[in-house]
Amino acid sequence: MPSMTMIQALNSALDNLLDRDPDVLIFGEDVGYFGGVFRVTDGLQKKYGLTRCFDGPITEGGLVAAAVGMGAYGLRPVVEIQFADYIYPAIDQLISEAARLRYRSAGQFISPITVRTPYGGGIFGGQTHSQSPEGLFTHVAGLTVVVPSTPYDAKGLLIAAIEDDDPVIFLEPKRLYNGPFDGRHDAPMQPWAKHPASETPSEYYKIPLGKAATVREGRDVTVLAYGAMVHVSLAAAEQSGVDAEIIDLRTLWPVDIDAITESVARTGRCVIVHEATRTSGFGAELSALVQEHCFYHLQAPIERVTGWDTPYPHLFEWEYFPGPDRVAAALKRVMEG
Amino acid sequence: MKRRNSQPLALHIPQPLGRPGDPPDFSKLVLPAPGAARRPETDSPAAAMRDLAFDLVRVLDDKGKAVGPWAPKIDRELLVEGLRAMLLTRTYDNRMFAAQRQGKTSFNMKSRGEEAVAVAQALALHAEDMCFPTYRQQGLLLARGCPPARMMCQVYSNTGDPLKGRQMPVFYSDREYGFFSISGNVGTQFSQAVGWAMASAYKGDDRISAAWIGDGSTAEGDFHYALTLAAVYRAPVILNVVNNQWAISSFQGIANSEQTTFAARGLGYGVPSLRVDGNDFLAVYAVTAWAAQRARANLGATLIELVTYRAEGHSTSDDPSKYRPADEAKAWPLGDPVARLQAHLETLGGWSPADYDALEAEALAKIAAAGKEAEAMGVLGSGPRLSPASMFDDVYKDMPWHLIRQRQQAGV
Numbered sequence: 216m217p218s219m220t221m222i223q224a225l226n227s228a229l230d231n232l233l234d235r236d237p238d239v240l241i242f243g244e245d246v247g248y249f250g251g252v253f254r255v256t257d258g259l260q261k262k263y264g265l266t267r268c269f270d271g272p273i274t275e276g277g278l279v280a281a282a283v284g285m286g287a288y289g290l291r292p293v294v295e296i297q298f299a300d301y302i303y304p305a306i307d308q309l310i311s312e313a314a315r316l317r318y319r320s321a322g323q324f325i326s327p328i329t330v331r332t333p334y335g336g337g338i339f340g341g342q343t344h345s346q347s348p349e350g351l352f353t354h355v356a357g358l359t360v361v362v363p364s365t366p367y368d369a370k371g372l373l374i375a376a377i378e379d380d381d382p383v384i385f386l387e388p389k390r391l392y393n394g395p396f397d398g399r400h401d402a403p404m405q406p407w408a409k410h411p412a413s414e415t416p417s418e419y420y421k422i423p424l425g426k427a428a429t430v431r432e433g434r435d436v437t438v439l440a441y442g443a444m445v446h447v448s449l450a451a452a453e454q455s456g457v458d459a460e461i462i463d464l465r466t467l468w469p470v471d472i473d474a475i476t477e478s479v480a481r482t483g484r485c486v487i488v489h490e491a492t493r494t495s496g497f498g499a500e501l502s503a504l505v506q507e508h509c510f511y512h513l514q515a516p517i518e519r520v521t522g523w524d525t526p527y528p529h530l531f532e533w534e535y536f537p538g539p540d541r542v543a544a545a546l547k548r549v550m551e552g
Numbered sequence: 553m554k555r556r557n558s559q560p561l562a563l564h565i566p567q568p569l570g571r572p573g574d575p576p577d578f579s580k581l582v583l584p585a586p587g588a589a590r591r592p593e594t595d596s597p598a599a600a601m602r603d604l605a606f607d608l609v610r611v612l613d614d615k616g617k618a619v620g621p622w623a624p625k626i627d628r629e630l631l632v633e634g635l636r637a638m639l640l641t642r643t644y645d646n647r648m649f650a651a652q653r654q655g656k657t658s659f660n661m662k663s664r665g666e667e668a669v670a671v672a673q674a675l676a677l678h679a680e681d682m683c684f685p686t687y688r689q690q691g692l693l694l695a696r697g698c699p700p701a702r703m704m705c706q707v708y709s710n711t712g713d714p715l716k717g718r719q720m721p722v723f724y725s726d727r728e729y730g731f732f733s734i735s736g737n738v739g740t741q742f743s744q745a746v747g748w749a750m751a752s753a754y755k756g757d758d759r760i761s762a763a764w765i766g767d768g769s770t771a772e773g774d775f776h777y778a779l780t781l782a783a784v785y786r787a788p789v790i791l792n793v794v795n796n797q798w799a800i801s802s803f804q805g806i807a808n809s810e811q812t813t814f815a816a817r818g819l820g821y822g823v824p825s826l827r828v829d830g831n832d833f834l835a836v837y838a839v840t841a842w843a844a845q846r847a848r849a850n851l852g853a854t855l856i857e858l859v860t861y862r863a864e865g866h867s868t869s870d871d872p873s874k875y876r877p878a879d880e881a882k883a884w885p886l887g888d889p890v891a892r893l894q895a896h897l898e899t900l901g902g903w904s905p906a907d908y909d910a911l912e913a914e915a916l917a918k919i920a921a922a923g924k925e926a927e928a929m930g931v932l933g934s935g936p937r938l939s940p941a942s943m944f945d946d947v948y949k950d951m952p953w954h955l956i957r958q959r960q961q962a963g964v
Contacts, residue, residue: 266754272781272784274777274781276773276774276777277743277776277778277780277781280740280743280744280774280777280778280781281743281744281746281747281750283744283747284684284743284744284745284746284747284748284751285747285748285751287732287747288682288748288752290751308743308744311740312735312740312744316733317946317949318946319718319733320733321715321725321946322946323714323726323727323733324725324733357947357948380949425952469952469954
């Protein structure tokens with residue numbers, strides 16, 4: 216089985232679907248001839264032709280609107296928003312239109328669109344190339360929000376997202392594009408090739424949406440994480456010596472509640488980790504769910520390790536980014552509780 | 553040395569020519585003679601027909617005669633069909649407005665004075681073409697043969713409502729009649745229509761799309777998105793600006809009509825753009841057919857500004873006497889689309905006031921029967937009601953765990 220980076224795995228997913236389904240088409244800023252600023256669509260226009268993978272103007276609202284119209288027609292468009300930080304002009308089309316179209320038309324029109332976008336920090340991108348806006352989308356009835364953490368998952372989840380008949384926000388942790396970054400920014404960069412989850416079939420396969428994965432089994436505490444924070448949490452477990460069970464949510468919403476409750480009921484403790492700002496972040500929802508579903512199993516208060524409630528600061532990237540030290544400290548705190 | 557302006561800067565806030573208590577004043581509306589506007593070939597580039605974005609295509613003269621190069625070659629039957637659909641729309645609107653006053657529904661919106669826009673355009677398009685309307689193009693549905701009872705059921709949110717009580721009244725959606733789900737976030741449909749048209753072109757289909765937007769909503773980003781994308785990808789779409797002079801209480805100047813026309817916006821994108829008398833059934837039909845011909849020939853989009861007048865309030869929640877001259881509607885220089893088409897039929901001969909009365913009676917009977925049929929399925933607040941359990945359906949294709957749980961919690 217070939218070893219792929221996350222970029223190659225995403226490219227392979229798109230390649231498979233362009234090949235299998237003539238109703239799949241890709242557009243976005245710089246995705247055509249050039250193949251995208253992160254190279255995810257590299258070679259696809261050349262292989263499948265101009266109309267299957269083409270450049271869009273710098274109009275995020277317009278790109279998503281066009282996708283909604285195409286979806287209503289019966290196509291399965293995949294839009295790339297170059298950075299998640301740029302998605303805000305498309306918010307009206309996503310929230311008021313794509314998310315609600317099935318509901319408001321009682322199923323006459325649907326929005327089987329996928330919006331791919333790189334998110335998250337760790338690349339010194341400052342406040343307009345580092346944000347984690349997932350909480351804006353998990354709040355919206357009708358949207359599905361997906362975040363992969365490995366090349367293997369990225370491919371299987373993207374295929375499932377594109378084939379899903381409802382709109383999916385597919386957030387790609389850009390710091391993981393080229394390697395499994397664990398938050399130790401001073402250490403040499405690890406390539407995906409050394410990671411077992413980089414083994415990715417060239418062929419079509421799907422990973423079902425709504426299903427989490429347990430990436431580390433443990434007895435002491437359940438860690439809920441996604442994206443780059445999965446790798447940070449793994450490093451923190453090793454560093455702290457706490458026997459943490461780490462759940463990679465993979466689909467944020469609708470979340471795999473069974474996986475969460477089964478684990479927390481067993482460990483009795485829960486730490487939630489995300490890069491996004493804390494207040495009203497997705498961690499708040501996870502914390503509420505754990506409290507509602509597992510209250511009588513909890514032996515300590517739930518901990519959240521998140522980005523601070525500031526805009527993403529360029530100079531203070533590593534003070535902002537929730538690294539293994541902060542997660543390890545939280546793991547130790549819940550064990551004392 | 554500090555440099556100073558010769559006079560202090562002054563912020564300009566556009567004002568209409570008349571407010572309540574003032575006489576109506578349409579002196580800024582320049583009316584070229586009917587038949588005077590030229591008709592370019594459909595493959596003319598935008599730059600070769602700039603004048604038409606500032607002109608006004610008119611076909612019917614004051615006596616109801618069709619004149620000039622835009623006079624469409626359409627048979628009498630189609631004209632009668634148009635008159636029938638406009639009367640049906642007007643009758644439907646009156647009935648549903650009254651139903652709101654009777655407490656049978658929470659809300660309604662009339663299209664009086666603008667019926668030619670939706671009806672003539674529906675008849676100029678193919679039945680399979682896709683419409684992305686605003687809330688004032690109910691005439692599209694009625695002209696395409698949608699049963700009025702079906703629309704009433706939506707307004708009443710009753711057990712026959714195709715939208716299952718999910719949308720506020722008049723926010724129709726009807727896939728069977730090529731009518732996209734209406735959004736209250738005005739303008740969003742304009743850019744979506746371009747996406748639909750791109751999809752049709754992508755598939756090598758022969759259907760085109762058409763979108764409508766109000767003069768006020770042209771200020772939304774979606775207007776710019778739509779024109780940009782339509783021009784870039786040469787999408788087979790007709791983009792219509794319904795300039796009915798008023799966006800609730802804001803006159804068209806608030807959306808920037810003092811400096812230019814709405815049609816002229818299209819020129820900046822290289823999209824052929826025309827201004828048409830929106831109360832002239834024949835002119836609207838001709839211009840729409842011209843734009844459709846362009847779209848079908850892979851020549852791309854057309855922007856059409858339909859100059860008309862919103863003869864009634866914005867909605868049942870609005871009172872236009874609070875912000876515009878009382879008799880402005882009567883003074884509207886382009887008249888009433890129903891009366892003008894009727895006058896035209898009279899000039900053709902073989903048409904009498906009795907024929908008109910018969911059409912009107914037919915519309916009244918049809919709407920009365922539809923009302924009876926729809927009201928038997930309930931009205932808002934009384935009669936049969938949909939199960940609240942259905943509230944949780946269609947959020948997603950398959951109901952996720954949290955909605956199943958919430959449905960249980962709701963006890964429905």
